[in-house]
Amino acid sequence: MSVVEPRIKSPDELRETPPSSGRETGNRPALTFGAVLLVWCAILLSFRGHVALVLQAWETLPSHSHGYVVLLVVAYLLWTKRPQLQEVSCRPSWKGFAFLNLLGFAALLGDMVSVAGVVQFSVVFMLFGAVWAVAGDRAARLCMGPLSFMLFAVPFGHEILPTLMNWTADATVVALRESGVPVYQEGRNFVIPSGRWSVVEACGGIRYLLTSIFIGAVFAYLTYTRPLKRVLFMVWAVIMPLFANWIRAYVIVMVAHLTGNEWGLGLSHLALGWLIFGVAIFASFAVGTRWRDPVPVSPPMAPGERATLGRIASAALVAALMPYGWQLASAGLEVRGSAAAPALALASLSGLERAExxxxxxxxxYPGARMTYQATYLFKGEPIDVFVAYYRNQAQGAELISVLNKIEPTGDWSWSVSANAERAGPTLPPTRLEGYSRNGKHAALHHLYWVGGSTTTSDLGSKLLQVWSRLRGQGDDAAFVALTAYSAESVEQASRRVQDFAATHLERLLGDLDRAAQDGQGGQ
Incomplete structure (x- = not known):
């Protein structure tokens, strides 16, 4: 009888060995990712209100009309990862569950201060967290790149529109003067010999900027593998649309000026804009392709222990219930303050003469305010408009910071200036100046946010103050305060009138708001 010596198998033979009975079968990865899809549906359903807001933004905001394209890009990139995902040994990860809980807490904070963007970004990261929690670390690493493009589905960026409009107006005026065209500028409005121009919201270039960043990110991801190259191209994707928009504005004005306003207006205005942007995009791609990185060859994954179907199902069930748990926690922390509308008598202004x-x-x-106070007073013989929008028990659509709130909703006034105003006094809070002009009349509107006894001119600052007020148990009372004066001379002259009024009455007006908040807390 001969003795058969055991033979050591090669790595290739080991890789081809079927899994043992304690491991996953060949089709189990497909079942795992099917479970992930069900968790995604649970996440989107639990935050369906915020998902609806995102879809509404895609339909109504031209700067975010590429939202549906984002979904197609993400689906395509995930499909390209399919061969690698089929080799993954899926095992639920406790780190993924911790990540999901952290995002649930972030969504709770976003709901607490009614910041839809925080909740929506949390939901996007939750989609990645679901892959991490249910399918494991390896699957999460493979899906991280494609799923990161879901961030572009969230409507964000409109906060920088005033700055973009200012830059466009200044750049256009500088280019016109360098071309020998005499220009008189007043904020975002300027006059040249052939006519009057105004940089409106559509001219700010935010649509070019957001579209360029999204397209540039996709191009960098598909073309480069080195992080430095991707970062450099993304920096260019931010800078390029700014310059392209400035060139667009300058070319349109010059074409209209040189043709006696026969060209550069109407359809030709739009056509020139998109032509310049398209040339800039394709030129960027043509240059960027020259430094393309070779496609890396992915080494075969080492086999690993795979979780049983029961463990995968249990992990998916827990991951699907997590967002609902945080939603219940958010509902439990809702403000239960006084249901009565605040009393805004503004007694500090009672001694002033009312005017028409x-x-x-x-x-x-400000349509979501619980109480609105607006009146015109005579101050040193000149009218001053006082506007206060007071919020209590804030909710989505009825909050201090919202796209529904408009300082000048009609569009009849040309927006000329947006800047931080000088303090009316050393002890007074800073205000923000918005300047407008219409038919030779100028308006200066100074505004600030009052939140739980503190003031700020920042949208973000107001939200942070609201969180702090809620955590202290002080409720979420907040207000938007605006003081407006008019002048036939300039915005600066009107602004000085507001500052004179603020130096005398602003501090006491804010005291009226403090008392209104205290009265509301006393009624709880």
Whole structure:
């Protein structure tokens, strides 16, 4: 009888060995990712209100109309990862569950201060967290790149629109003067011999900027593998649309000027803009392709222990219930303050003479406010408009910071200046100046946010103050305060009138708001 010596198998033979009975079968990865899809549906369903807001933004905001394209890009990139995902040994990860819980807490904070963007970004990261928690670390690493493009589905970026408009106006004026065209500029409005121009929201270039960043990110991901190259191209994707928009504005004005306003307006205005942007995009791609990195060859994955179907199902069930748990926690922390509308008597202004306000004035609209106070007073013989929008028990659509709130909703006034105003006094809070002009009349509107006894001019600052007020148990009372004066001379002259009024009455006006908040807390 001969003895058969055991033979050591090669790595290739080991890789081809079928899994033992304690391991996953060949089709199990497909079942695992099917479970991940069900968790995704649970996440989107639990945050369906915020998902609806995102879809509404895709339909109504031209700067975010590429949202549906984002979904197609993500689906395509995930499909290209399919061969690698089929080799993954799926095992639920406790780190993924911890990540999901962290995102749930972030969504709770976003709901607490009614910041839809925080909740929406949390939901996007939750989609990645679901892959990590249910399918494991390896699957999460493979899906991280494609799923990161879901961030572009969230409508964000409109906060920088005033800055972009200012830059466009300044760059256009500088280029016109260098071309020998005499220009008189007043904020975002300027006059040249052939006519008057104004940089409106559509001219700010935010649509070019957001589209360029998204397209540039996709191009960098598909073309380069080195992080430095991707970062450099993304920096260019931010800088390029800014310069392209400035060139677009300059070319349109010059074409209209040189043709006696026969060209550069109407359809030709839009055609020139997209032509310049398209040339800039394709030129960027043509240059960027020259430094393309070779496609890396992915080494075969080492086999690993795979979780049983029961463990995968249990992990998917827990991951699907997590967002609902945080939703219940958010509902439990809702403000239970006084249901009564605040009393805004503004007693500190009772000694001033009321006046009939002008019919053509800047009239803010804050539809979600619990109480709105607006009146015109005579101060040193000149009218001053006082507007206060007071919020209590804030919720989505009825909050201090919202796209529904408009300082000048009609569009009849040309927006000329947006800047931080000088303090009216050393002890007074800073205000933000918005300047407008219409038919030779100038308006200066100074505004600030009052939140739980503190003031700020920042949208982000107001939200942070709201969180702090909620954590201290002080409720979420907040207000938007606006003071407006008019002048036939300039925005600066109107602004000085507001500052004179603020130096005398602003501090006491804010005291009226403090008392309104205290009265509301006393009624709880």
């Amino acid at each position: 306000g002008p019919t053509d004035k800047v009239q803010p609209v």
